[in-house]
Amino acid sequence: MRRIIRRTAIALLGIASFACQQDGPPPPSESAEIQGIQVATDAYVAYQHADCETVYRLTRPDLLAAMQATELRYSLRLVRGFCQELDGDQPAARATYREAIQEAPTSFAAADARERIRILDLLADDPGFLERVERAAQGPHGPSGSREPAERPPALYPPLARAAGIEGFAVVEFGVDPAGRTVDPIIVDSEPPFLFEATALRAVRGWEYKTKRKADPSQRHVIRIAFRTAVEPVLVDEEPGTSSARPPETD
Structure with a gap:
């Protein structure tokens, strides 16, 4: 696990740097950053194993609201939307995707969220799409x-x-x-x-x-x-x- 966290930390340095250049928030403390990295790693590994219960626990709205506004938070919100969509709760998934878009319109997560909404619209509006x-x-x-x-x-x-x-x-x-x-x-x-x-x-x-x-x-x-x-x-x-x-x- 330590190896995964270290690799994640290195990979996220560029993400955090890019986010600071865009939005200009003060950088998080080292302990908060490590904690956020741990949460992100656990949530994405859980999603890989179809463990949406863990994803929901790690991406509770109050936890996301307390995180630094970076791609890390936006992507955690996105994976929560993925789980909601997989669980058949399309209204909740749409709301989560819209939050990701409104929060950071130019983020990678927002681009993915727009694509999911487009697909959901096709499924709803085009009977022949599926x-x-x-x-x-x-x-x-x-x-x-x-x-x-x-x-x-x-x-x-x-x-x-x-x-x-x-x-x-x-x-x-x-x-x-x-x-x-x-x-x-x-x-x-x-x-x-x-x-x-x-x-x-x-x-x-x-x-x-x-x-x-x-x-x-x-x-x-x-x-x-x-x-x-x-x-x-x-x-x-x-x-x-x-x-x-x-x-x-x-x-």
């Missing part, structure tokens, strides 16, 4: 390498997940138009749930492929983005095998 995700999980998809990449910037590792040593993946299904732009990327599988989905979607939306005039715009492609703490940049696997894909949670 069915489309389930079809995407079963394929068929375009053959690997059917479109040649021009530029594929890597997805960014969620800062608290990296700091806590959490690894996983997200499988994204998407189209590519004749001009090489990606079209309508959707998540068809991920582990742990939600944690790497938003950053994977943001990355794929920014990818570009070589132009292909005779390209079939209806052809869909699938790719696995793997998040490994010891590897930079994030790996991209052209043959993810999505037979065990998990559709989004519903009420």
Whole structure:
């Protein structure tokens, strides 16, 4: 555990520095910072093991309110929202995500929270969205390498997940138009749930492929983005095998 805390502390130095540059609050005391790091590590490891009871205990609103306003607090609020969504309490999850956005609109956690709200809106407003995700999980998809990449910037590792040593993946299904732009990327599988989905979607939306005039715009492609703490940049696997894909949670 000491090794995990030390690694987390090192990783969070950059997070705290960035937050101070943005908001300018006084730095927390060393003891408060170590305590916050311990809480963040425990909460994210608990989430990795589907232990939302522990996540709720460590992210109580009164505890979060007492923490320094940094990415650490925002990301703890985000993981609380993940658990609420997994437990089927979408109104509570929405409220938590909105808090994360209002508290720090430019934070990494806020970007992820916006993505979760977008998905919840799709599930509520588009009756065919869940069915489309389930079809995407079963394929068929375009053959690997059917479109040649021009530029594929890597997805960014969620800062608290990296700091806590959490690894996983997200499988994204998407189209590519004749001009090489990606079209309508959707998540068809991920582990742990939600944690790497938003950053994977943001990355794929920014990818570009070589132009292909005779390209079939209806052809869909699938790719696995793997998040490994010891590897930079994030790996991209052209043959993810999505037979065990998990559709989004519903009420």
